[in-house]
Amino acid sequence: TQLLEQSPQFLSIQEGENLTVYCNSSSVFSSLQWYRQEPGEGPVLLVTVVTGGEVKKLKRLTFQFGDARKDSSLHITAAQPGDTGLYLCAGGTQGGSEKLVFGKGTKLTVNP
Amino acid sequence: NAGVTQTPKFQVLKTGQSMTLQCAQDMNHNSMYWYRQDPGMGLRLIYYSASEGTTDKGEVPNGYNVSRLNKREFSLRLESAAPSQTSVYFCASRWTGVYEQYFGPGTRLTVT
Numbered sequence: 416t417q418l419l420e421q422s423p424q425f426l427s428i429q430e431g432e433n434l435t436v437y438c439n440s441s442s443v444f445s446s447l448q449w450y451r452q453e454p455g456e457g458p459v460l461l462v463t464v465v466t467g468g469e470v471k472k473l474k475r476l477t478f479q480f481g482d483a484r485k486d487s488s489l490h491i492t493a494a495q496p497g498d499t500g501l502y503l504c505a506g507g508t509q510g511g512s513e514k515l516v517f518g519k520g521t522k523l524t525v526n527p
Numbered sequence: 528n529a530g531v532t533q534t535p536k537f538q539v540l541k542t543g544q545s546m547t548l549q550c551a552q553d554m555n556h557n558s559m560y561w562y563r564q565d566p567g568m569g570l571r572l573i574y575y576s577a578s579e580g581t582t583d584k585g586e587v588p589n590g591y592n593v594s595r596l597n598k599r600e601f602s603l604r605l606e607s608a609a610p611s612q613t614s615v616y617f618c619a620s621r622w623t624g625v626y627e628q629y630f631g632p633g634t635r636l637t638v639t
Contacts, residue, residue, distance in 0.1 A: 416586070424567070446626050457531070457617050457630030458570070465626070503569060507626065513558065513577060514585070515628065519569040 417442040419506050421518030428494055429526050436489040436502055436521045444506035447480050447487040448515065452501040494525045529553055531631035533618050539637045540608045548603040548634050550618030557623040559601035561585075561593060563614040564633075570617065576601055577623070608638045 420439045428434055438447070446465045450458035462471050464480035464487065471478045475498075477490040487504055501522050505515040531552045540546055552559065561573040562585075572585030576595040590612060592604045601620075605612060615635050619628040 421569075448626060455632070457619070457632055459630070460627045463626040505570075514572060514575060515570075516572075517562075517570040519567060 417444070417506065417508055417516050419504055419516055419518040421504055421521055423521060424519065425522050425524075427524040427526065430495055431493050432525075434491050434494055434523070436504075436523075437486070438488070438504035438506075438518050439486045440506065441485065442506070443484050444508065444516075445484075446507035447484070448505045448507070449478055449487070449489055450503040450505060452503060452520075458501075458503055491523075494523075496525045496527050499523060499525050531618055531620055531629050533616075533631040533634050535634060536632065537635050539639065540605075541639055542609060544608050545604070545606050546608065547605075548616055548618075548636075549600070550602065550631060551600045552618075552620040552629070553599065554620060554622075554629065555598070556620035556629070557598070558621050559595065560619040560621075560628065561591075561601070561603045562617045562619065563587065563612075564617060565614050573603065573616075608636075610638045612636065613638045 448463045449461045452458040462478045467482045467484045469480045475492045501520045503520045504518040508514045534549045560575040562570040574593040576582045579598045594602045615633045617633050618631040621628045
C-alpha cells in the first residue's frame with residue numbers, strides 16, 4: 416500500500432507569515448496533486464506536478480515535486496486569511512493516474 | 528453545468544438500515560470515484576469506475592457496493608449500515624488521461 420505522509424497536520428499563523436507544507440512517501444508516484452478544501456465542500460484542485468524536480472507557481476503559492484517523485488512541498492508566501500483551509504496532497508498510483516492516494520491533510524488557519 | 532452533484536446532503540441511519548448515495552456528473556467524464564473522509568484520515572478510496580460498465584475496489588470497499596448506472600451516474604450502496612460507516616462521502620469524476628478529479632459537495636452520513 417502506497418502511503419503519503421503529510422506534515423504538519425495543523426498550522427496556525429499570522430497574516431503575512433510564510434509557511435511550508437510537506438508531503439513525503441517511500442513510493443514513487445506518477446503525478447502529485449495538491450487540493451484545497453473548504454468546510455462543507457469537496458476538494459478543489461490547485462496544481463498537478465508530473466516531472467521530477469518540477470516547480471510550479473500559482474500567485475503566492477509555490478509547489479515542488481521531488482527529483483525522485485516521492486515527495487512534494489507547498490510553500491505559501493505572505494499568507495492571507497483567505498488561504499485558510501484544508502490542504503491535501505494526492506499521489507497518482509497508476510500510469511494514467513487512474514487512482515489517487517491522499518495524505519491526511521494540513522489544516523491551515525491564517526489569523527488577521 | 529452543475530458539475531458533480533450528490534444526494535442526499537445529510538442522512539442519519541440506524542444500525543442495520545440500508546441506503547443508496549447518488550452521484551451524477553454532467554461533464555461527460557469517463558471515470559468516477561467514491562471516497563470517504565474521516566477526521567485525521569484524509570480521503571480514502573472506496574470504489575471506482577474507469578468507464579461505463581466497469582467497477583473496481585479501492586482501499587476500503589468492505590460493507591459497500593456500487594453501480595455504474597450509465598456514464599453520468601455512479602451510486603454507492605450500504606446494505607447494512609454500521610456505526611463505523613459514519614463519515615463524509617465524496618463522489619468525484621475525471622476525464623481519462625487528465626489528472627484532475629472534480630469532487631461533489633459530499634454527503635454527511637451518521638449511523639447510530
